[in-house]
Amino acid sequence: MLILNPEIDERQVPVALDKFLKVITTDGGTIENIDIWGRRRLAYEIQKKNEGIYAVVNFTATSATTAELDRQLNLNEQIMRTKVLRAEEAIAQVAAEKERAEAKAARKAAAPAKAAKA
Template sequence: MVILNPEMDERQVAPNLDKFLKVITNDGGTIDNVDIWGRRRLAYEIQKKTEGIYAVVNFTATSDATQELDRQLKLNESIMRTKVLRAEEAIAMVAAEKVRADEKAARKAARPAKAKQDA
């Protein structure tokens, strides 16, 4: 995942990412999917900015190519944050987040039922 500076034009995001992703393809890796989420509100300020442009890239590459990609992303001033995860870790994180969301929805649904019982 990459969070880019919100001052960047959203049409420039894909070409900008392609420059970095050449590290992966030049090393024999593959880019499986590039999903640009667009401008989103940040959970907390980063570099005095409250928004960022999110992009999620799924790729297959060697460890060395992944480290080089991460290094180059961190050196670029238009990149505010990066997070590289193995696919297994990302799937586990998504599953855990879904469980939390389901539990929260169940608690929320149970509140009105409890209020009716108390009345």
């Protein structure tokens, strides 16, 4: 996942990403999917900015290639944040978040029932 500077024109995002993702393809990796979410409000301010352009890239590459990609992304001023996850870790995080959301919904549903009994 990448968060790009919001001052970039959104039409230039795929071009900027392709420049970085060449590291993967030149080392024999493959890019399965590029999902550009667009401009979103940040949970907290990063580099004095409240918005960022989110992009999620699914790819297959060696760990050395992934480390080089992460290094290049961190050096670029247009990239505000990066997060590289293995597919297993990402799936586990999504499952854990889903469980937390379901537990929270169950607690909210149980709270009015308890209040009515009291």
